[in-house]
Amino acid sequence: MTINSYITVTIKLLIIFVPLLLSVAYLTLAERKVLGLMQNRKGPAIVGPWGLVQPIADGVKLLTKELIIPSQANKFMYYIAPIISFTLAILAWAIVTMDQGVLLSDLDIGVLYFFAISSLSVYAILLSGWASNSRYPFLGAIRCAAQMISYEVAIGLIIISVILCVGSLNISEIVLSQKSVWLIIPLFPAAIMFMVASLAETARAPFDLTEGESELVSGFNVEYSSLSFALFFLAEYSNIILMSCMMTIFFLGGWLSPLGDPLDPIAWFLAPTGALSGGSAVWFFTKSSIFILFFLWSRASFPRIRYDQLMKLLWKTYLPLSLGLVVLTAGILIGFNGVPPPY
Amino acid sequence: MNPEFKTIFYSTLLGVGIILLLVSISFALGNSRIGSTRPDSEKSSIYECGFDPFGKIRTPFAIKFVLVGILFMIFDIEVSFLFPWSIVFNQLNLFSFWVVYTFLVILSLGLAYEWLKGGLEWD
Structure with missing residues (x-):
């Protein structure tokens, strides 16, 4: 690579990184607001107008807090775990296509890359739980690892049934192939399963057994404070946004507009710029926000399930179902001569 | 090498760099007059609810988790x-x-066997 392309990549990464941090910050505010409104109270409303400065105040507070290092921890692993966690959370964004060609790296194996990165994030949690050398993080990390690896199998099989319909691992190809019909319509059960599995994969309520404050205090991050805790926190919320974006890409046609250009209000605004190709990043973020709201809504609505129910749900329900769905999708595609054209 | 992978590799390094920068800023702030670092033995001991921690921390855990790991590997x-x-x-x-369907059938038989033998029960 030339020096110019290094500069380009640096700028692109910052363009992803800074809005990501901001959106994670405001997602925490949105979560508290939405939970508050759902419980008939106001949520944060003191710091700034409607509490809008709250996330910045929280961030500054976390940064200036004392970094407590447990005396019995394995120091190196203890430090490296949050860094790994957050690095992986950023890196997964390299393949998220927000509009035609708006992404960091147009990998031909984008889906595999996403899958690999989300598998690796288990290591950060296991490392943190082990290195803390404390009882609650240890139990939380083991639970979280078992939960995440289990649900990865289901997510993998669901993604395979998507790829069977698309015929490519490239994210842009996946979105563009949904021009005629969004994949949520032919693959509706898979979409629902992906939504629930992504709740479990990010360890959000009602699957937040890794945190389970009534039994594990806070799970794998009990011993972390200050920025090392903030990194885990940022990684968790960035993963929520990432899973919502992947849901949009796989099933809701990414940046594609649900309306024709003459009916599309966003297209009217974009028409003078000529940036119009049947959709825009505005649609992408609108659709993703709906799924982010789903994450918050399910936290307000459902009680935490038991660990045996969690495991039963995956191994006895989702795994056979998603396996069957792969077989069924391939069978229908072959039987009705609907295989995607060779890429 | 594919230039896209070079982009990924470079952005990995850059991402780690940004995070290390954040961590060092936090250290600097924590040790400055804004924050404060007053370690004591109670604070830096491992967390426990209301009593001194006792016993070995890294105790053996339920074999079920290992079984889940093995199942995960297969699938x-x-x-x-x-x-x-x-x-x-x-x-x-x-x-x-x-051929692929035969492979899937064999795996499903494995899953059914595991199910009947009670390997998927969690109690």
Whole structure:
């Protein structure tokens, strides 16, 4: 690579990184607001107008807090775990296509890359739980690892049934192939399963057994404070946004507009710029926000399930179902001569 | 090497760099007059609710978790076999289609065996 392309990549990464941090910050505010409104109270409303400065105040507070290092921890692993966690959370964004060609790296194996990165994030949690050398993080990390690896199998099989319909691992190809019909319509059960599995994969309520404050205090991050805790926190919320974006890409046609250009209000605004190709990043973020709201809504609505129910749900329900769905999708595609054209 | 992978590699380094910068800023702030660092033995001992921690921390845990790990390995390898099949299956003939189905049937039989033997029960 030339020096110019290094500069380009640096700028692109910052363009992803800074809005990501901001959106994670405001997602925490949105979560508290939405939970508050759902419980008939106001949520944060003191710091700034409607509490809008709250996330910045929280961030500054976390940064200036004392970094407590447990005396019995394995120091190196203890430090490296949050860094790994957050690095992986950023890196997964390299393949998220927000509009035609708006992404960091147009990998031909984008889906595999996403899958690999989300598998690796288990290591950060296991490392943190082990290195803390404390009882609650240890139990939380083991639970979280078992939960995440289990649900990865289901997510993998669901993604395979998507790829069977698309015929490519490239994210842009996946979105563009949904021009005629969004994949949520032919693959509706898979979409629902992906939504629930992504709740479990990010360890959000009602699957937040890794945190389970009534039994594990806070799970794998009990011993972390200050920025090392903030990194885990940022990684968790960035993963929520990432899973919502992947849901949009796989099933809701990414940046594609649900309306024709003459009916599309966003297209009217974009028409003078000529940036119009049947959709825009505005649609992408609108659709993703709906799924982010789903994450918050399910936290307000459902009680935490038991660990045996969690495991039963995956191994006895989702795994056979998603396996069957792969077989069924391939069978229908072959039987009705609907295989995607060779890429 | 594919330039896209170079981009990924470079952005990995850059991402780690940004985070290390954040961590060092936090250290600097924590040790400055804004924050404060007053370690004491109670604060830096491991967390426990209301009493001194006792016993070994890294105790043996339920074998179920290991079993889940083994099951995961089987099915994740299956998923990684299916990924290449899923992108080229439009170029394959009917025979290879049935070969993959046979593979899936064998795995499903394994899952059924595990289920009947009670390996999926969690209690």
